[in-house]
Structure formats: C-alpha cells, structure tokens
Amino acid sequence: MARMECCDRSIAFRSVTVIDGLGGPARPGVTVVTRGESILAVAADDAVPREMLDAAQIVDLPGRYLLPGxxxxxxxxxxxxxxxxxxxxxxxxxxxxxxxxxxxxxxxxxxxxxxxxxxxxxxxxxxxxxxxxxxxxxxxxxxxxxxxxxxxxxxxxxxxxxxxxxxxxxxxxxxxxxxxxxxxxxxxxxxxxxxxxxxxxxxxxxxxxxxxxxxxxxxxxxxxxxxxxxxxxxxxxxxxxxxxxxxxxxxxxxxxxxxxxxxxxxxxxxxxxxxxxxxxxxxxxxxxxxxxxxxxxxxxxxxxxxxxxxxxxxxxxxxxxxxxxxxxxxxxxxxxxxxxxxxxxxxxxxxxxxxxxxxxxxxAGEGDRRGSVESEKLADLVVLARDPYADVRNLRSVEMTVKRGRVRSRDDLAECPVTAPAREIEPGGAQVIGEVGGANPR
Missing domain, CATH: 3.20.20.140 (Metal-dependent hydrolases)
Structure with a gap:
C-alpha cells in the first residue's frame, strides 16, 4: 500500500458515521474529504462527485465514528x-x-x-x-x-x-x-x-x-x-x-x-x-x-x-x-x-x-476554524471504534487521529520515541487503522 508522503493529497474518509460537534444527531453513511490542512467536503457517500473520489486516497471506515478533534x-x-x-x-x-x-x-x-x-x-x-x-x-x-x-x-x-x-x-x-x-x-x-x-x-x-x-x-x-x-x-x-x-x-x-x-x-x-x-x-x-x-x-x-x-x-x-x-x-x-x-x-x-x-x-479563540466537522475548517478529526453517543466512555476507543490533515494511528503514535520527526500511517482501509492543581486551581 502506497505511503502518503504529505498532507497535500486529498483523503476521502468513506462510509463513516459523523458526529459533527454541533450537537445534532449522528449521521451514518457520510464521506469526509480533506485536502492539505482543511476539510474539503462533508456529504453523503452517494453525493460525493466521482472526480473528487478519483483524486483522493480512500480510507474506508464502515462501522466507525468520526468526530472533530x-x-x-x-x-x-x-x-x-x-x-x-x-x-x-x-x-x-x-x-x-x-x-x-x-x-x-x-x-x-x-x-x-x-x-x-x-x-x-x-x-x-x-x-x-x-x-x-x-x-x-x-x-x-x-x-x-x-x-x-x-x-x-x-x-x-x-x-x-x-x-x-x-x-x-x-x-x-x-x-x-x-x-x-x-x-x-x-x-x-x-x-x-x-x-x-x-x-x-x-x-x-x-x-x-x-x-x-x-x-x-x-x-x-x-x-x-x-x-x-x-x-x-x-x-x-x-x-x-x-x-x-x-x-x-x-x-x-x-x-x-x-x-x-x-x-x-x-x-x-x-x-x-x-x-x-x-x-x-x-x-x-x-x-x-x-x-x-x-x-x-x-x-x-x-x-x-x-x-x-x-x-x-x-x-x-x-x-x-x-x-x-x-x-x-x-x-x-x-x-x-x-x-x-x-x-x-x-x-x-x-x-x-x-x-x-x-x-x-x-x-481557545479558534472556533472559526476548528471544533466541528464542516467544509473549510481545519482537518482536525478523530476516528472511534465505538459509538460515543451510546456511551460517552466510548471516546476511549480511538483508532486514528487526524491533525491538520495528517493521519496518525493510535498504534503508530505509541511507538514514537520522545523526540522524533512526525510519521504518517498508510490509510487505505479500516483494517490498517490501527500533579498539577494543588489547593489552588491553576
């Protein structure tokens, strides 16, 4: 499977259930397309133009849940x-x-x-x-x-x-x-x-x-x-x-x-x-x-x-x-x-x-460009194995994090040394996805 060399190439996260961060219901059967650091499109699987998919690397995510980072x-x-x-x-x-x-x-x-x-x-x-x-x-x-x-x-x-x-x-x-x-x-x-x-x-x-x-x-x-x-x-x-x-x-x-x-x-x-x-x-x-x-x-x-x-x-x-x-x-x-x-x-x-x-x-002063799964916002996303609406503890089922369009599997990040160049996974199918405080609050 070809390695993604940079985040400038389009990536299409297909057949995923999207929880967009706006507080509405989950939407199954959605494709989220990113290009560079940004979200290019969010649409039903059958509404994404063929030419957009042909230009993208496909990450199939059936049964998964995609949220804002x-x-x-x-x-x-x-x-x-x-x-x-x-x-x-x-x-x-x-x-x-x-x-x-x-x-x-x-x-x-x-x-x-x-x-x-x-x-x-x-x-x-x-x-x-x-x-x-x-x-x-x-x-x-x-x-x-x-x-x-x-x-x-x-x-x-x-x-x-x-x-x-x-x-x-x-x-x-x-x-x-x-x-x-x-x-x-x-x-x-x-x-x-x-x-x-x-x-x-x-x-x-x-x-x-x-x-x-x-x-x-x-x-x-x-x-x-x-x-x-x-x-x-x-x-x-x-x-x-x-x-x-x-x-x-x-x-x-x-x-x-x-x-x-x-x-x-x-x-x-x-x-x-x-x-x-x-x-x-x-x-x-x-x-x-x-x-x-x-x-x-x-x-x-x-x-x-x-x-x-x-x-x-x-x-x-x-x-x-x-x-x-x-x-x-x-x-x-x-x-x-x-x-x-x-x-x-x-x-x-x-x-x-x-x-x-x-x-x-x-x-954080970033609401105009982060925090929801919408076109033109930064491609900051997280992919889960289980439904967090059914149980919020399912947020502990992270399989993939996308930051500024760059894809990281949870397993890949576990292997990184303390200081190292950022690495990317090979998206291509779901099977690939791997004290402060004190008496005075600070």
Missing part, C-alpha cells in the same frame, strides 16, 4: 519545564484524539518551542494556544511562579507580569503578545478596576481574556463585566458575594456549602445569566477536585451543583482539566472531564462532546 481547554506542561515529560504527555494526548490544547500559564519559553515543533511536525503533539499570566504583585511569592520563571524574577518577565495601578498596560500586553500568547490570563490578587483595564487593553490589542472565575478581591460578576472571554474553575463561582481580599486568603474562607444544597443559588444565578448573555464560556474543571489536594467531598458536590446550574442556565461550557492522569494510564485527563460532564453535570453525550470540541475551540 478533541480540545483540552485547561492544561499545564511547563511548570516547571520538563521537555521529555511534556513531549510524552502531548504525544499521548494526540494519540487519544486531542488536537488542540489551551495552555493556561507556564514557562512560555519552552511552551513556545513545543508549539513550534508541533506545528512543523518535529514532534507528535496537538496544537497549543497559550496565555501570558497577569496577577497582583503579592501572588508572585507562589513557588509555581518561581518554577515557571527560572533564571528570571517572577512578575518581571513577559509571560508572568505583576500588575499595579502604575503599570503601563499597553506595554505589558504588547510584551505578552511577543511571547506568542493568544490571551492574557487574569490570575489573582487584582481589584475590579485593574481587571477591567487589563481586559480592555488585551481586547484592544487582539488578545483573548482568560481568567479565573474569581481573582480576589475581584469576584465572579466583576470578571463577567470586565469582560473575560473564558472563566475557569466552577468552584470559584461559590465566592460570588463573599468578601475575600486575596487568592491566598481564599484558602482560609470556607465555601458556604449549604447555599448550594437547596437548588439554584440566587447570587450565582445573576452571574450565570450575565455569562449567557455575553457568551462567556465556563471552563468548569469539575473532575479536578478528585485529584487536587485541599478539596473534600463537600467541595466536589458543590462544584457539581454549580456546573449543573451553569448548564441549566445556558452558559457555554468547555472541557478543561488542569491535571493529568498517571503516565501509565492509556488515556489523558480530558476523557475523565468529559465523562464527568455527563455523569455529574447532567449533560447528554452530545452536549459533552460539543463541550470538548466546538466550545473548547471557541475557548
């Missing part, structure tokens, strides 16, 4: 930097169907090179979208900032900046842009006035605004109004209306769990209604609480209640993790988060898949 909307890979570990983590992500990862504040010196290496095919990895971190000066005693700024002073580097009323925000945001960041992450210890000023300047310079759902003293409503584009950690919504002076102080202020046991909390309802109106995305990270230190079962129940309330309120929710599974686990943490959204947050499988595809792409 998955998106982990909250991850860390360089706090502190460990290049071999990061490459192993990213390779497992790609072989598990993840084609895009939102990096939420790390040592961007290393992350930028990993992003470049992934883009040009030097390593097998998802694409990376990164954020530069802004916080009040008091936050930069945190040991994680020291780890992510080795050789420099935390708070005084372009990717991790201490912000005060005297900061020249135009210059600060421009410095962050120079790291290759797609967004500013508003992390901690900032009042509403500065949060709003940072958000306005970031948007003026074309960057997204990603933020914790509370950064203390600024609370959830302040972040919505700033406005943040994405707010992380549903747990922090519980602090709406609670006076907390800093992120460190938050650990000493217990959540009032009783507020969330009798139904929707009125104060949080107002925040969620504002998020829905603005289209603010919630990066829930609900499954994190089972893995991070400093949380108990009351915290987990309250977080699940808040995610359910956000879902009922119509807030768009993406699937982010902020932790990773053990290195010997065959699948990464994203699959646990997707399962959490179904099993504890009340989503259907279709809604959870949309959270992990289209909404995740939107959270």
């Amino acid at each position: 998955l998106v982990d909307a909250h991850q860390h890979i360089a706090t502190p930097p460990d290049r071999p570990a990061a490459e192993r983590m990213l390779r497992r992500a790609l072989r598990s169907g993840i084609t895009l990862v939102r990096i939420m504040g790390d040592d961007l010196r290393q992350v930028a090179d990993l992003a470049r290496a992934s883009l040009v095919g030097q390593i097998d990895a998802p694409d990376l979208r990164t954020a530069a971190l802004f916080a009040g000066p008091s936050f930069f005693t945190d040991p994680r900032t020291v780890a992510a700024c080795a050789g420099a002073v935390p708070g005084e580097v372009p990717w991790m900046q201490a912000i005060t009323e005297d900061t020249d925000l135009g210059t600060a945001v421009a410095m962050a842009r120079g790291t290759g960041a797609a967004a500013i992450k508003i992390y901690a210890d900032l009042p509403k006035k500065l949060v709003t000023a940072v958000a306005e300047e970031a948007h003026r310079q074309g960057l997204g605004v990603w933020a914790h759902a509370a950064v203390f003293p600024a609370g959830p409503r302040d972040l919505v109004e700033a406005p943040a584009d994405v707010m992380s950690h549903a747990t922090l919504l519980a602090y709406e209306g609670v006076a907390v002076r800093s992120f460190a102080e938050r650990a000493t202020v217990p959540i009032e769990h009783a507020r969330f046991r009798g139904g929707d909390d009125p104060a949080v309802r107002g925040v969620l209604d504002a998020m829905r109106r603005r289209g603010t995305i919630l990066d829930a990270t609900g499954s994190l609480l089972a893995h991070a230190e400093g949380f108990d079962e009351d915290d987990a129940r309250t977080t699940a209640a808040l995610v359910r309330q956000a879902h009922r309120a119509g807030v768009p929710i993406c699937a982010g993790t902020d932790y990773e599974t053990a290195v010997d686990d065959p699948y990464p943490a994203l699959h646990e988060e997707i399962e959490y959204l179904v099993e504890r947050a009340g989503m259907t499988a279709a809604e959870a898949i949309r959270a992990a595809t289209l909404i995740g792409a939107r959270a």
